[in-house]
Structures are given as C-alpha cells and as structure tokens.
Amino acid sequence: MAEITKAGEVVGLPPPPAGRWSVHDVLCAALALLGAVVSCLAATTVTLPVESDLGLVASLPAAYWAGLAAINGALAMALFTTRSRPNTWLMALLLGTLVLVMFGAAAMVTDDPRGEVSWRHVGIADTLQRTGEINPEVDAYFNWPGFFALLALVSKTTGVGALEIALWAPVVTVALWLLALAMIVRTLTDDPRRLWLTLWVFCLGNWQDQDYLSPQAFGFFLHLCVLALLLGSLRANTPRFQGLAPAKLLRWWRGRTPAEPDPRRRVATLVVCALLIVVVTGSHQLTPFMLLVAIGILTVAGRSWAPGLLLLALVVIGIWLAFPASSYLEGHPPLADVGLDTTTTANVSERVAGSPGHLLIVQLRMALAAGLWLVAAVGVLVDRRRGRFDLRPVLLMAAPFIVLPAQSYGGEMLIRVSLFSLPFTAYLAAGALVPRRWPPRSRVVRAVGLGLLCTALAAVTVIGRYGNARFDMFTHAEIFAAQKMYELAPDGATVIAAAHPTPWSNREYVERNHRTIKDLCRTATDPHACAVLIYGYAQHHRGGALVLMNRASQASLVMTGVLAPGSFEQYERGLREMPGTRLIYENRDARIYQMGAP
Numbered sequence: 133m134a135e136i137t138k139a140g141e142v143v144g145l146p147p148p149p150a151g152r153w154s155v156h157d158v159l160c161a162a163l164a165l166l167g168a169v170v171s172c173l174a175a176t177t178v179t180l181p182v183e184s185d186l187g188l189v190a191s192l193p194a195a196y197w198a199g200l201a202a203i204n205g206a207l208a209m210a211l212f213t214t215r216s217r218p219n220t221w222l223m224a225l226l227l228g229t230l231v232l233v234m235f236g237a238a239a240m241v242t243d244d245p246r247g248e249v250s251w252r253h254v255g256i257a258d259t260l261q262r263t264g265e266i267n268p269e270v271d272a273y274f275n276w277p278g279f280f281a282l283l284a285l286v287s288k289t290t291g292v293g294a295l296e297i298a299l300w301a302p303v304v305t306v307a308l309w310l311l312a313l314a315m316i317v318r319t320l321t322d323d324p325r326r327l328w329l330t331l332w333v334f335c336l337g338n339w340q341d342q343d344y345l346s347p348q349a350f351g352f353f354l355h356l357c358v359l360a361l362l363l364g365s366l367r368a369n370t371p372r373f374q375g376l377a378p379a380k381l382l383r384w385w386r387g388r389t390p391a392e393p394d395p396r397r398r399v400a401t402l403v404v405c406a407l408l409i410v411v412v413t414g415s416h417q418l419t420p421f422m423l424l425v426a427i428g429i430l431t432v433a434g435r436s437w438a439p440g441l442l443l444l445a446l447v448v449i450g451i452w453l454a455f456p457a458s459s460y461l462e463g464h465p466p467l468a469d470v471g472l473d474t475t476t477t478a479n480v481s482e483r484v485a486g487s488p489g490h491l492l493i494v495q496l497r498m499a500l501a502a503g504l505w506l507v508a509a510v511g512v513l514v515d516r517r518r519g520r521f522d523l524r525p526v527l528l529m530a531a532p533f534i535v536l537p538a539q540s541y542g543g544e545m546l547i548r549v550s551l552f553s554l555p556f557t558a559y560l561a562a563g564a565l566v567p568r569r570w571p572p573r574s575r576v577v578r579a580v581g582l583g584l585l586c587t588a589l590a591a592v593t594v595i596g597r598y599g600n601a602r603f604d605m606f607t608h609a610e611i612f613a614a615q616k617m618y619e620l621a622p623d624g625a626t627v628i629a630a631a632h633p634t635p636w637s638n639r640e641y642v643e644r645n646h647r648t649i650k651d652l653c654r655t656a657t658d659p660h661a662c663a664v665l666i667y668g669y670a671q672h673h674r675g676g677a678l679v680l681m682n683r684a685s686q687a688s689l690v691m692t693g694v695l696a697p698g699s700f701e702q703y704e705r706g707l708r709e710m711p712g713t714r715l716i717y718e719n720r721d722a723r724i725y726q727m728g729a730p
Contacts, residue, residue: 153219153221153222154214154216154219156209156210156213156214157210157219157222159209160206160209160210160222160226161206161222161225161226163202163203163205163206163209164202164203164206164207164225164226164229165225165229166199166202167198167199167200167201167202167203167205167206167229167233168199168203168229168232168233169199170195170196170198170199170202171195171196171197171198171199171200171203171233171237172199172232172233172236172240173195174192174193174194174195174196174199175192175196175237175240175241176240176241177193178191178192178193178241179191180241180242180605180606180607180608181602181605181607181683181684181721182601182602182605183602184489184602185487185488185489185490185493185602185691186489186492186493186595186599187489187493187595187598187599187600187601187602188237188238188241188594188598188599188601188605189594189595189598189599191241191601192237192594196233196237197591199233200233200234200587200590200591200594201583201587203226203229203230203233204230204583204586204587204590205583205587206226206229207226207230207328207332207582207583207586208578208579208580208582208583208586209579209583210222210223210226211325211328211329211579211582212567212575212578212579212582213575213576213579217324218324218325218328220324223328227310227328227331227332227335228307230332230335230590231303231306231307231310231335232303234335234590234593234594234597235302235303235306235335235338235343236300236302236303237594237598238302238598238601238605239299239300239302239303241605242605242606243299244295244299244606244608244611244635245295245298245299245301245344245345246344246601246604246605246606247344247604248604248632248633248634248635248636248637249344249346250298250301250344250345250346251295251298251635251636251637251638252636252637252638252641253273253280253283253294253298253345253346253347254283254294254295254298254345254638255637255638255639255640255641256273256274256277256280256641257280257281257283257284257287257294258284258294258638258639258641259641259642260277260280260281260284261284261287261288263642266281267642268456268457268458268459268460269459270642271460272417272460273347275456275457275459275460275461276347276414276415276416276417276457277414277415278347278411278414278415278416279346279347279350279351279415279416280347282350283297283345294345294638295638297345298344298345301343301344301345301349302343302344305343305344305345305349305353306335306338306343308353309334309343309352309353309356310331310334310335312353312356312357312360313330313331313334313356313555313558314327314331315356315357315360315364316356316359316360316363316555316559317330317331317559318364319360319363319364319367320363320522320524320525320559323566325566326559326562326563326566329562329565329566330555330558330559330562331558332562332586333504333558333561333562333565333589334554334555334558335590335593336586336589336590336593337500337501337504337554337557337558337561337589337593338551338554338593338597339497339500339501339592339593339596339597340547340548340550340551340554340597341596341597342547342548342551347415347416347419348416348418348419348548350415350416351412351415351416351418351419351420352419352551352552354408354411354412354415354419355412355419355422355423355426355552356555357408358405358408358409358412358423358427359426359528361401361404361405362405362426362427362430362436362438362441363430363435363524364392364401365391365392365397365398365401366392366398366401366402366405366436366437366438366441367390367391367392367435367436367437368388368389368390368391368434368435368436368437369388369389369390369391370384370385370387370388370434370435371384371387371388384434385434388434388437390437391437392437398437398438402438402440402441405438405441406441406444409423409441409444409445409448410448413448413449413452414452414456418535418539418541418548420445420448420449420452421449421535421538422531422532422535422548422552423445424442424445424446424449425531425532425534425535426528426531426532427441427442427445428442429527429528429531429534430524430527430528433523433524433527435523435524435527485692485693486691486692486693487690487691487693489691490599490600490691490692490693493595493596493599493600494599496592496595496596496599497596497599499592500589500592500593500596501550504554504557504558504561505553505557507560507561507564507565508529508556508557508558508560508561508564509560510561510564511559511560511561511562511563511564511565512526512560512563514563514564515560515563520563525556525559525560526556526560528555528556529553529556529557529560530553531552531553532548532549532550532552532553533549533553535549536549565582565585600688600691602684602687602688602691603633603684603685603687603688603691604633604684605684606635606684607683607721609719609720609721609722610634610635610682610683610684610721610722611635612719613680613682613717613718613719613721613722613723613724614629614634614635614636614680614682614722615635615636615639616717616724617636617678617680617717617724618639618640618644620678620716620717620724620726621644621675621678622675622676623674623675624673624674624675625644625673625674625675625676625677625678625728626644626645626646626647626669626670626673626675626676626677626678627644627645627646627647627677627678627680628646628647628648628649628652628666628669628670628677628678628679628680629646629647629648629649629679629680629682629685630648630649630650630679630680630681630682630685630686630689630700630703631648631649631650631685631688631689631694632648632650632685632688633684633685633687633688634648634680634682634684634685635684636680645673647669648685649662649666649679649703650689650694652665652666652669653665653666659699659702659703659705659706660706662703662706663703663706663707663709663710664710666679666707666710666727667707667710667711667713667727667728670727670728671728673728675728676726676727676728677726677727677728678716678724678725678726678727679707679724679725679726679727680722680723680724681700681704681707681722681723681724681725682721682722682723683721683722686700704723707725707727708725710727712727712728713725713726713727714726
C-alpha cells in the first residue's frame with residue numbers, strides 16, 4: 133500500500149516487475165509511439181514558405197495535433213490510472229516522443245536550420261576552425277568564444293557539418309536540459325510522479341525557443357548542472373529559524389551543517405562546479421550573472437555549504453570582464469540599459485506591436501508564462517498545506533527576476549528570465565497537479581483532466597515557439613540566393629540584407645562586412661532617403677556592396693510593424709533607381725543588387 137510521509141511525499145508504491153512491462157505500460161507506450169508517428173508524418177507534409185502571420189500552426193495538419201494529444205494522453209494514463217510506481221523506461225519513452233514531436237517539428241518540415249542566428253553561429257565556428265584565432269575586436273561573440281570553439285571541435289572531430297548539427301540541435305538541447313533538470317528534481321523530491329510531471333511541464337512551458345544551436349542553450353545546460361550539484365552534494369542543512377535580529381541571523385547561518393557527510397565528495401563537487409563556472413563565463417554574456425544570482429541567493433538563504441563558490445564566481449566573472457571581454461565592453465558598458473522602465477519598454481512595449489497575427493502570438497506567449505507562474509503559486513500553497521514546503525525552488529524561481537532591471541538585452545531579457553525561472557516554475561506547478569492520494573474512483577477523471585490540460589499547454593507552446601515561422605523558416609530559393617551572394621561579391625565588397633531574417637553569415641564571417649538595411653536606415657525617414665544612404669555606404673567601400681532583398685526579411689519587417697504592407701517594394705524600387713545599380717541575380721524569393729564599384 134502507498135503511504136504519505138510527513139513531508140507529503142508518496143512512498144511505498146510497488147515497482148513494476150523487474151525486467152517486465154505490464155499490459156498497462158505497453159498500451160501507454162503504443163499510444164505514444166502511434167501519436168509520434170502520426171505527428172511526424174503530418175509535419176513532413178508541410179511545404180515552405182509559411183504564408184500565415186500565425187506561423188507554423190496554420191500549416192500543420194490536424195493529424196499533427198491529434199498525435200500530440202495522444203502523447204499527452206499516454207502520459208496521463210501512465211501517471212494516474214495505476215497505483216504502481218511509474219515504469220522508468222516507459223516514462224523516458226513518453227518524454228522522448230514529446231521532445232521529438234514538439235522540438236523537432238521544424239526539422240521534419242525542412243532540412244535546413246531555421247532562424248538567422250543559427251546560420252551566424254555556424255559562421256563563427258567556421259571562422260575559428262579555419263583560422264584557429266580568436267580576435268576580440270570582431271564582435272561580442274569573439275569575447276565569449278567557448279561555445280564556438282567547442283562546436284568547431286565537435287564538427288571537425290565527427291565530420292558532421294555544423295549546419296546539420298544546427299538542424300536537430302533543439303531536440304538534443306532539450307534532452308540535455310531534461311537530464312540536468314532530472315538531477316535537480318531528485319534533490320528536491322522522492323515522488324516519481326512529481327519528477328516526471330516536472331519534466332513534462334518544463335517541455336510544455338518551453339515557448340522561449342532558446343534551444344537552437346547557441347551559447348545560451350549550452351550555458352543554460354551548464355547552469356542547470358551547477359544548480360544540481362549545489363542542491364545535492366553541496367546542500368546545507370539549516371537549524372531552526374529563530375528571528376530576524378542580526379545576531380540570531382548570523383548564529384542561524386553559522387549553524388549550517390553539510391548534507392553530504394563525505395568531505396572528499398564535497399571537495400570534488402566544488403572543483404567540478406568551479407570548472408563549470410569558468411566554462412559558462414567564457415561562453416555567454418548573460419548566463420554567468422544568472423548563475424551568480426542563483427548561487428548568491430542559495431548562499432544567503434543558508435542552503436549552500438560552499439559560500440566560497442559565490443566569491444569564486446565573482447572573481448571569475450570579474451577577471452573575464454576585465455581582460456578577455458574588455459575589447460567589447462569598451463564600447464558597450466554592461467549597465468548602459470539599466471532600469472526597469474528601459475527594460476519594460478524594450479521587452480514588452482516594443483514587442484507588443486505588428487500585425488494582428490503576430491500580436492496574437494506574442495499575447496499567447498505572455499499568457500502561457502503568466503499561467504504557469506500562477507499554477508506554480510498554487511503549487512507553493514499546496515506544498516505548504518501538505519507540510520512539504522521547500523524554500524529552495526521558490527527562491528530559484530524568483531532569482532532570475534533580480535537581473536531583469538539590469539539590462540534590456542536587446543529586448544530579450546524577459547524571455548531569458550522566464551527561461552531561467554522555468555525549471556523551478558515547472559517543479560512547483562507539478563506540485564499543484566500531483567494529487568496526494570489516488571482514490572480508485574477519481575483516477576480516470578484525474579487522468580482525463582491532466583491529459584486535456586497538457587494537450588492545451590502543448591498546443592499553445594507549439595504555436596508560440598513556431599509563431600515566427602513565416603520569416604525564420606527559409607525556402608531553398610532564399611538559401612541559394614544568400615549563398616550565391618558570396619560567390620558574386622567582388623573582393624572587399626560589403627554584403628547587405630534587408631533585415632536579419634536571412635540565411636547568411638555562415639561563411640566569410642570575418643572576411644565580409646555584414647550589414648542590414650534595417651540597421652543602416654534607422655535615421656532614414658522614407659524609401660528614397662534610405663536608398664541614398666545605402667548608395668553612399670556602398671560608394672565608400674572597396675568593391676561596393678551587394679544587397680539581398682528576400683522574402684523572409686520582407687515578412688519580418690511587416691509582421692513586426694517596422695514597415696507597412698507595400699512599403700518593402702518602395703524601398704526596393706528606391707534602390708533600383710540609384711545610379712549604376714543593377715540586378716545581378718533573382719529567383720522567386722530573392723533578388724541581389726550590385727551597388728557602387730563593379
């Protein structure tokens with residue numbers, strides 16, 4: 133019989149027979165596998181380009197959503213229609229199907245990576261692999277080159293091209309995140325249902341779309357690994373709290389005892405954490421500060437037995453900023469955009485703009501994030517009522533918000549904050565969804581309710597993460613034109629795209645000057661003024677400039693409200709009217725103009 137401990141955890145659930153699956157397990161696995169096959173086959177029927185401002189959701193057939201619903205239904209059956217402990221291999225299989233269907237959908241639609249940033253990161257890794265040099269004067273990426281050096285090494289060692297790695301990077305990345313999160317959850321609870329439901333909710337809430345081939349994805353994985361070690365072998369047991377008086381607080385903090393009795397294990401864990409902090413610091417601008425805040429809040433709250441780790445993190449970050457990253461910081465002060473008003477404007481006001489379809493996608497993302505935080509708050513109340521309240525996940529869920537006012541981060545700080553908060557938001561939300569007991573009469577009802585809720589969350593997440601598919605999924609014609617531009621560009625010529633959603637920068641990253649019309653024409657008030665500015669820019673560069681006008685750039689400028697419908701054609705017409713400008717290549721989705729020197 134199952135029992136409930138004083139902490140409210142479920143123990144005593146009989147495991148399934150060793151080496152055997154029950155009929156119930158086989159049925160759950162069959163349903164999930166069938167759902168995955170149906171969804172994957174349905175996704176392969178989608179053709180590019182995506183024409184709707186709602187993104188990929190408007191192109192995915194009903195069979196895709198039916199398969200996704202079947203996978204979530206299998207999860208609900210596996211967790212709530214049996215009194216035995218969940219079969220580990222079954223749950224891993226179910227989670228794998230969910231990850232494949234949700235985060236591999238784009239890879240089933242096209243065989244090219246989506247998003248301009250993935251192409252750019254491939255170009256940086258290619259530069260490091262070809263030259264073997266790191267020049268911090270180039271841009272910010274070369275001031276934090278750790279991830280790109282690793283990507284170049286992996287590509288060279290395995291013989292797999294970086295673009296091929298980028299195609300399936302979201303699936304691999306999320307799988308790694310889930311492994312690290314599982315280690316974290318095991319330090320917080322012994323309830324297997326809460327463990328698997330946390331991992332499931334994490335996937336359902338991962339609308340941020342930061343799992344592509346990037347330093348952020350790599351840094352977040354290492355961030356989770358450090359937290360798993362801090363919450364495990366470096367965890368501290370604290371005495372009973374006695375008041376807020378400074379003397380009592382100091383005595384309480386000094387009264388901590390190590391949760392790990394073996395000092396050798398603690399020292400080894402500390403060394404590993406130190407190495408991971410160094411790697412994180414050399415790979416990404418933001419993640420070290422998120423990690424610093426998390427370490428600091430656990431230390432101050434008396435939950436860490438290694439306060440020296442906080443000092444170490446401060447020293448490592450300080451040294452990196454003072455020396456390797458000094459070239460970048462000379463022109464980009466880290467606190468240049470400090471302030472809650474600035475951050476709110478960049479992360480909320482400027483993003484809630486554009487076409488009706490794009491606005492709906494943004495609103496759905498915000499609603500999903502807010503909804504998960506609300507369910508997590510309910511989970512905190514449930515844990516308190518059941519006597520299993522743990523302050524650590526609450527602190528770690530809130531910790532990223534401390535960094536929010538410090539930097540607008542190009543309008544993406546709120547996205548990053550929600551990502552770093554998500555693992556613990558998912559854990560607390562799972563606490564609200566996992567029942568304390570499973571009366572036979574309510575098991576089916578609970579399973580149906582959970583299946584419907586998870587299906588709804590999964591649908592919203594798929595809609596949100598692929599909401600920009602109209603401009604971040606490129607056609608073969610656009611890709612061919614972007615690569616053709618490098619072949620046609622004379623020596624010394626600058627390459628210019630209409631906007632950043634362009635499949636370029638994956639080659640000649642340092643050799644070519646890459647600019648966009650959107651960035652160059654910030655001060656231009658009309659198409660003619662912008663064309664004059666671009667023409668003058670091309671005249672001042674040896675080899676002139678090649679300008680690429682592609683479908684995805686046009687879609688992005690209109691969808692996000694930068695240009696009104698029809699304005700893109702006016703800007704292109706203005707370019708054609710400049711003296712000496714000629715069209716040197718075109719296909720159905722892109723055109724290349726040569727300006728300046730022949």
